[in-house]
Amino acid sequence: MLSGANSAANSEIYNKIKSEISSKVSNEVSNEMNSELSSKANNTVKNSMSKVTFVLNGQAVESSENPTKRLLDILREDHGLVGAKEGCGEGECGGCAVLLDYKIVNSCLTPLGSVQDKQVITIEGLSLSTEGQTIKKAFEDYGSVQCGICTPGMMIATASLLHHNQKPTEAEIREGLSGNLCRCTGYNMIVKAIQYLADEKGELWC
Ligand code: FES
């Protein structure tokens, strides 16, 4: 039989061991949680820095730039594609227009991250295609180019319009050009060129 003194001593040792184990378990759980949180944070940082990949004028490209950077700057600074120009920088003039999956967008308002896995075509890429060359010839034939500042954006708008509507009415053509400003031509010559393209070169846009 244990004496009273022994029993008190045992009880004290037992409580001490219990407290130590409890503290160790707490530390382990805490370390595990910290490690999980840290790993999640690392992944978040890693994801936010991941590369954006897209197809630019037919070629697969990737960019490590900040996904919020403007597509206009990526094209001009990183790829030397200066055909898209900054006019207003606010989505009003169409000078920076490019095709995104064959739809016209203002690259000054398009963040890099939004083109992930998409196809971007600039005026340089369009000009190399049969469609682009046909648009260029029609613009020349119909006197649609004067100072030329709006012309790349107008050609992009034309390709976008005819790609989605092979037989546009005059009103639809004017609406298709409504995001692109021209201070020289009064638009009529551009509209006529597009009417010709729709009437005579319809097979190109099917
Ligand atoms: S510069 Fe982009 S719309 Fe004017």
Ligand code: FES
């Ligand atoms: S041709 Fe000069 S702005 Fe259109």
